[in-house]
Amino acid sequence: xxxxxxxxxxxxxxxxxxxxxxxxxxxxxxxxxxxxxxxxxxxxxxxxxxxxxxxxxxxxxxxxxxxxxxxxxxxxxxxxxxxxxxxxxxxxxxxxxxxxxxxxxxxxxxxxxxxxxxxxxxxxxxxxxxxxxxxxxxxxxxxxxxxxxxxxxxxxxxxxxxxxxxxxxxxxxxxxxxxxxxxxxxxxxxxxxxxxxxxxxxxxxxx
Amino acid sequence: xxxxxxxxxxxxxxxxxxxxxxxxxxxxxxxxxxxxxxxxxxxxxxxxxxxxxxxxxxxxxxxxxxxxxxxxxxxxxxxxxxxxxxxxxxxxxxxxxxxxxxxxxxxxxxxxxxxxxxxxxxxxxxxxxxxxxxxxxxxxxxxxxxxxxxxxxxxxxxxxxxx
Numbered sequence: 001x002x003x004x005x006x007x008x009x010x011x012x013x014x015x016x017x018x019x020x021x022x023x024x025x026x027x028x029x030x031x032x033x034x035x036x037x038x039x040x041x042x043x044x045x046x047x048x049x050x051x052x053x054x055x056x057x058x059x060x061x062x063x064x065x066x067x068x069x070x071x072x073x074x075x076x077x078x079x080x081x082x083x084x085x086x087x088x089x090x091x092x093x094x095x096x097x098x099x100x101x102x103x104x105x106x107x108x109x110x111x112x113x114x115x116x117x118x119x120x121x122x123x124x125x126x127x128x129x130x131x132x133x134x135x136x137x138x139x140x141x142x143x144x145x146x147x148x149x150x151x152x153x154x155x156x157x158x159x160x161x162x163x164x165x166x167x168x169x170x171x172x173x174x175x176x177x178x179x180x181x182x183x184x185x186x187x188x189x190x191x192x193x194x195x196x197x198x199x200x201x202x203x204x205x206x207x
Numbered sequence: 208x209x210x211x212x213x214x215x216x217x218x219x220x221x222x223x224x225x226x227x228x229x230x231x232x233x234x235x236x237x238x239x240x241x242x243x244x245x246x247x248x249x250x251x252x253x254x255x256x257x258x259x260x261x262x263x264x265x266x267x268x269x270x271x272x273x274x275x276x277x278x279x280x281x282x283x284x285x286x287x288x289x290x291x292x293x294x295x296x297x298x299x300x301x302x303x304x305x306x307x308x309x310x311x312x313x314x315x316x317x318x319x320x321x322x323x324x325x326x327x328x329x330x331x332x333x334x335x336x337x338x339x340x341x342x343x344x345x346x347x348x349x350x351x352x353x354x355x356x357x358x359x360x361x362x363x364x365x366x367x368x369x370x
Contacts, residue, residue, distance in 0.1 A: 070290055102290070103294065106298045108300070110306075134277075207308050207311075
């Protein structure tokens with residue numbers, strides 16, 4: 001038993017309901033809704049509707065508390081831009097709760113971070129390739145920015161490895177609020193070198 | 208697309224041109240905001256404002272771009288790594304002021320990278336289907352304990368307007 005959908009108006013001829021094969025219908029059969037002719041009907045492809053949602057739920061399960069905290073702090077920023085102050089407060093609160101649940105990872109040396117950073121840097125080429133092939137400009141943009149920023153972080157860690165924390169002697173350190181670019185120095189460029197936002201969006205990090 | 212006007216009071220320099228052009232008097236308020244009930248979304252105030260303090264906000268947002276599962280998986284993997292790097296940097300012992308600033312800056316950078324990446328995995332628009340799905344799933348989980356009411360409020364605050 002199949003279902004045939006009118007390509008014009010969406011009316012569904014359900015063989016199970018009518019107990020008559022669509023093919024057996026007279027040639028002059030027309031859609032009872034829009035009067036489209038029999039040849040305007042197409043066999044309905046059974047899309048398993050629930051699968052999509054379940055798949056998405058599975059993906060959500062994979063979000064760790066750390067990621068959920070990050071997701072919520074970003075959503076807070078998103079609603080702030082729409083002047084939804086009340087929603088922003090609630091997203092910030094959720095973000096802090098998830099951050100607390102994630103907790104910190106006890107680490108002895110800042111250079112331990114570099115191992116994860118190197119793994120990230122090995123991922124970008126393939127990820128950008130997929131984004132390009134899928135025509136996903138948004139994802140591609142985010143990947144390009146975070147790859148550049150990750151390389152910046154690696155270069156800062158390399159400098160730190162050689163010179164220790166003297167790299168910050170009498171020097172300010174700024175983070176771009178938009179892309180995460182880190183600037184070490186006292187003469188901020190007019191725009192962020194990675195995302196090109198004006199420098200007032202780059203925040204000085206205090207001790 | 209139906210819109211309404213919002214005034215950024217940090218930019219408003221009280222030039223009052225919005226008052227001259229508003230056909231309904233929605234811009235003439237005591238609290239500095241535009242009267243939501245009176246605004247018909249014509250955009251005249253926004254065009255007239257010399258300080259560009261008024262933005263037109265859409266009532267409803269169009270559906271956002273969908274992403275392939277493959278790219279979402281890639282993004283999640285990177286975001287997880289950024290989240291863990293932030294947690295590591297925050298789990299370092301405090302040392303010199305210089306060191307602390309460095310660790311803090313890199314932690315912040317990782318958070319911003321993570322935010323930007325996750326945003327592009329379906330959460331660009333807070334009113335989008337993925338965000339609502341995320342919040343509804345939270346409601347059915349034990350993650351949030353007693354915050355059920357707040358999450359319900361969030362869902363309500365993000366639901367489409369019907370003016």
